[in-house]
Amino acid sequence: MLTFLASIALLVLGYLVYAKVVERIFGIQPERKTPAYTKEDGLDYAPMPWWKGWLIQLLNIAGLGPIFGALMGALYGPVAFIWIVFGCIFAGAVHDYFSGMMSLRHNGEQYPAMIGRYLGKNMKHIINVFSLILMILVAAAFTAGPAQLIAQVTPLSFGAALAIIFVYFLIATILPVNKVIGRIYPLFGAILIFMAVAIALALLFAGKQIPNLTFENLHPKELPIWPLLMVTVSCGAISGFHCTQSPIVARTLKNEKDGRKVFYGAMVGEGIIALIWAAAGMTLFNGTDGLQAAINAGGPAGAVNEISTSLLGTFGGILAILGVIILPITTGDTALRSSRMILSEMAGAKKKADWKQALLYSIPVSIPALYLSTIDYSFLWRYVGWSNQVVAAVTLWAATVYCLQKGKFHWICGIPAMFMTAVVTAYIFYAPEGFGLDYTLSMTLGSILTVAVGIWYVYQIRRYKQPLETEAAA
Incomplete structure (x- = not known):
């Protein structure tokens, strides 16, 4: 239990201390007008309070990622705590902060455009395609699971459930950000937080010993920790998907000083959620062998349901079902929203965005996502994991070049970029x-x-050092 509590304390300390270091290195300008005001269009650019942006960001980047991924990572044992804590503080939250703030500085620019700005046009073209594929894979993977569960607990067929979800996706994708996402996502974000806190409190008083730190690999299938753990647990540690979501909220921030709370803070919140579910998985199934058996029997969703009902009773079971249905859907729709925005930038759309233009760019990405959601779910996840971490590595390299160009302390992004490149x-x-x-x-x-x-x-x-030295000498 000591390791679990210390891990949560370290994440909180990371936000209170290291986040301020990251903010200082980036160099915020509180007096600068944000894109929410300078480019307000009633669709994607709209000022919103920071707390609402934080909840939206948390839900966009989290969904079921820090739950399912954390349970799969828990199969390695308490070593997963180390990766979640240090990955989150020094890599994931830095990645999220820089990607969000760089987007904000460039008028809410999408991730591929930022990559082109700092890593060149050739890399931009590659990442444009790569990002769209990742968004489509995420939308498909985060749709198939909920549709299957809806078909199991309601009279609806899988196809009908899938159709309903994609109709919602189109509506959420083309409507103004403050009409659907801005209104209902904070509520769903609160559900995610409540679910995690309830599990944590029940776990602490469950009468079972939460495993303490050991560097031993406890995976039942003896899979190697390096580099598989770093891809298995992405949400909660570092995830490239986050940089595709940050521009959505970057276009709504009222002030640059809100970036630390929204981008770095949401990542720390996700890390805490991942820690809770990893601890629950290690504890309630009496070791990694028991957890593996539970996952084999009912998948990660089955393990979530078993954890919830055993700790919170019938209410927990209902909460788990709602979470497994709602949370991935809300990640899927923002994935499509991001892909619509990326496609719009790729096409060089100059016209002021409206719902018709949004629909035009939503259809080409929705159709392949709908098709992929009908195929093998495990196949999708195998490719989501690696492509996700490639995007994270590339984003960190773009942030590193940004720091080099500005004469800032580039190692804060360069070291985690090297680490993720190795992964x-x-x-x-x-x-x-x-x-x-x-x-x-x-x-x-x-x-x-x-x-x-x-x-x-x-x-x-x-x-980049030579021009700076020349300028200093002059």
């Missing part, structure tokens, strides 16, 4: 959905690619 390069060689190579060979090849990226990083440091 995704090693993973793609070893994982079954990648090349499926021998573990040692995969780590060797991943290390070679990481060193190559490190050499590029050193070149960038020297490249």
